[in-house]
Amino acid sequence: MSTPTMKESEVDVLIIGAGPAGLMACNALARNGIKVRIIDQRSEKVAAGHADGIQPRTLEIFQSYGLADALFKDGAQLHTAAFYNPSSNGGIELTDRVPDVTAPTARYPFELTLHQGEIESIFLNSLRKFNIEVSRPVVPTSIKIIEEKVNDPSANAVQVVLQHNDGDQELEIVNTKYVIGADGAHSWVRKTLDIPMIGEQTNYIWGVVDLTPDTDFPDIRNRTAIHSNNGSCMIIPREGDKVRLYIQLDDKSGLITSTGRVDKQKATPELLLEIARKTLHPYTIQTPEVFEWWTIYIIGQRVASKFSVQERVFIVGDACHTHSPKAGQGMNASMGDSHNLAWKLAHVIKGSATKSLLHTYELERKKYAQDLIDFDKKFASLFSGKPRTEEHQDGVSHTEFLKIFQTFGGFTSGIGIHYADSIITQSQSQSTALNLKIGERLLPQVFMRAADTRPVEIQDLCPSDGRFKILVFMGNTSQKTVLERAHSVAEELGSLLSKFANGNVFLLFDILSISSAKKADVRYNHLPFLLRSHWSKALIDDTDATGKKGGDGYQSYGIDEMGGAVVIVRPDGYIGTIVPLDGISNVGSYFNSFIETE
Template sequence: MFSSRGWACRVFCANALVRAGLNVRVIDKRPVKVAAGQADGIQPRTIEVLQSYGLADKVLSQAAFMIMAAFYNPGPNGIECIGRVPDVTAPTARYPYEVTLHQGAIEGIFLDSMKKEGLEVERPIIPVSLQISEDPKALADPHAYPVKVVLKHLDWESGEDTETVRAKFVVGADGAHSWVRKTLGISMDGEQTDFVWGVIDITPSEKTDFPDTRNKSAIHSVNGSCMIIPREGDKIRLYIQLSNKDAVDPETGRVNLHRYDPKRLLDVAKDTFKPFTMDAALDKVEWWTIYQIGQRVASRFTTNERVFIAGDACHTHSPKAGQGMNASMNDTHNLAWKLTHVLRGWADISLLKTYEFERRKYAQDLISFDKTFSALFSEKIGDDSKGHGPTHEEFIGAFQDYGNFSSGVGVHYAPSQIIEPTYQAAASNLIIGQRLLPHVLVRAADAREVNIQDLAPADTRFKLFVFPGEHTQTVAAYLDNSQRFFYKRRDAFDVITILQGTKSTVNYLGVPLVLRSHWTKVLLDDTDITGSRGGRIHERYGIDRFAGALVVVRPDGYVGTVAPLDKLATLDTYFSGFMLSD
């Protein structure tokens, strides 16, 4: 696994793979891990994903929370607040907020998790050549080593400084200027915009009187646009719109960092915030940069399903909507379990084709979203180049309309060998191809409340959520049949049963053993002990209480298919489409 700047998907993927028991090597050309700056915003869906790895609490305990968003427009004396709304407009979000934490801390959480599994990043190393075998038999054999990589150790003072590595698979998580992507000859399709922005991390001084530094704030002024992102502690991040005439070198057409410095960026921001004062000590600036918005997607995400690219290596866009690190992590969250299933011999190697199928379509949707969002944000309210820029109502409307997508909770994978929506009606509100909706249940054995998402950790197994209705014996007989796919590949599955009834009356030991592998795996559709949380999950998911249903949740937390209890044999068809029975 390679990385130089693609730190998020690199450490995320490495952590997921090593936790699954796979042999992984991670290289980075940097001599030390990054300390600050760059990506730091975490969206609601990504928090859910971190929770599935047991890492959400470590992030949330250090992070700054963004719960409200404030909007400012030009007024008679400068900018004025014209409204505040919830930052996250996604009704099904388990975590209805964004959080921010600096890159070094986030990376450290993953590095610590990897270290517990015996894996550390090897530094400073760069790849210098990559070759993929053309032998069809080797490419089709998941146990073969068809990729040859030559690595150069940058800190070796004497002797041979190169090393040849044979690999089964390679993941190029090496940023927007990806060496892996260029080596594979993969093009980036899209365009560069005319919008240029500066970014600076500051700690406002006591002179600052802007009232929304602790909210996400979108400011449109006659001087340009600005966005505030609260950071951990007292810090904030400012995104500042710049004149491309000042920031872009006319000879190269590229952004020239030498044309700006922290003082000049802060001076531009001060003009934007008038009549409010925005002040900070320049000697405490942790990080700054300027960039030109580019929106591009790689023409493909893999070569022969042996070398993959992920994160910024395959999609680039504006950072203001907080998608970069989130998209990157979720790329590798999608890929890691598929690699694990193939390498364990649980799934056919063709499963790996679904990585590009699912994540490239998502990346294209992301670019479409980013084009709309960045244009709305970069144009002056009511005054674009054609004389009719977005109105305030259009801007806030777009902010809220895109909430489901930008939060990550609305990501929807299209039908494929692992997304089978034929019997969607059996769980009409639980959309096949979207992530499992959060909901509170009560554990039958001890009446403890549990969120159903926590019953689907990222442990590489498919989760079978059984809503038996009045057909408990029917489901048990199916799962206990040695001819069924589940029976033949039981180690790839985890069964969780959700019963009707109350915590004061249900005896969970009456459930057949195949439906209760452990006392924690039988839950009730009931409220918690206070009566204020949980209950009515059948109604929430659109499952008939009598007829029941069996919901299949993939290892990445997405609903793969749903089977009515009188059509359980369809599960054999579903799993045999990509899994190996022995």
């Protein structure tokens, strides 16, 4: 047997794990010009099954990276949620149908489903544009943080030894500035760095089956929650004609041992489907020719005690939080972690931000993860509980279940995620734009381009390109006094921003101006250059030619037309702060908190 060879390599960020969380991070970093490498122990990407639900906020995030079209092309859209409960005649009956998403400001008011392998393919195709492929099958064997280099932002302070399992068992030393552990619930990174998971495992055991159904069940193409006297079931429509069944297992299933464990020797997709049939009665579902994918899991809710070690090694996704899959949060929360972390790493690596920016990753995402676990405990308990009937008055009522389903709609959709105050989220001037919540994502809104009166969605003008977006709401610039104010604001703002960008403002900031002037009166080229660096950057709050789109942006955002506002949108699409036009110096105070200046 030959002796393994050893080579060395160098990279800015090494990502361990090429599931959705790792691929999201890799794609975001590559787009920001960071030298990144991603490895995975699997020989190939996921082929079927696994995570499949994309929530409305995650759709917005995909859109910000230019990746949403592939989701919309192949994914199934879930617009309605149906609820079935025990019938007085035995079996189940329809109780209610409601909108699947209860988040009024959602740009995409639906959930989308597409299996994890296809989602990974979207990222893999994007990464090829940057000449990046996943290194596989590769496993890490050791990780070392070099203490004397930790405080030097330009140093490769982490050393990881990799083993290539593609035949020759080659060993490789990777010297890197940062490591992202995106290696799942059984994370090697987390365990190696001795980061404990805090939480508990429930007694709720569920089976999952993916199939193309032959059934007379009328809501097979709607997201459906079923509470029956024979157990609970959730139906999730999938791409094409496929569906996913989540099936509750209990002592009557014959799969639970006396110790409360699952007897996996007895577990088969056929048996899971047979249990589902009892729950679906009086409706029927035939055995398919093939089961696309199936698994069994025990619901557990845990959060890692910390999300980074010395802000050199970070964990994302299932590596730092686990929960039940039925609320459709796992993959969304995981990719949300990466979306939050990547732009911060990019700024620190490029030297445009201080290391203090990295502290906000754990500050923001750990709080979100804990909130998610708290919600998931309630949701899993209600969904797994016995339904309320005449014989079981202490069971779960439809009213209770529907209430939590709708009350937490803003949270489960991702639309209502709110980040607390920090160096990058400063809420002292919230009253300047009452409906744009500092710490929440920028609300979707249609404006017109002043130059050609084309309607545009403001979110599409704020892509995830690593830059801060500065939205300057100036009021009616067709009025002389307002236009004069715009010139003075631009002069002060330009002077401030150039200090943070070494003179090249547009490398770090993307500036959009929004006037309340009407399309018949506006003269966009009368604006100062900073507010129209390209003709597409000057917008107006007026309706399009049909009179049906736009015209209500100032009102929707709660911005006074006379007072105006400057809205700073972070690179991840969340509002960092808002300042009045007569308080431009506060823009400097905001960026002074975390941006390096010479």
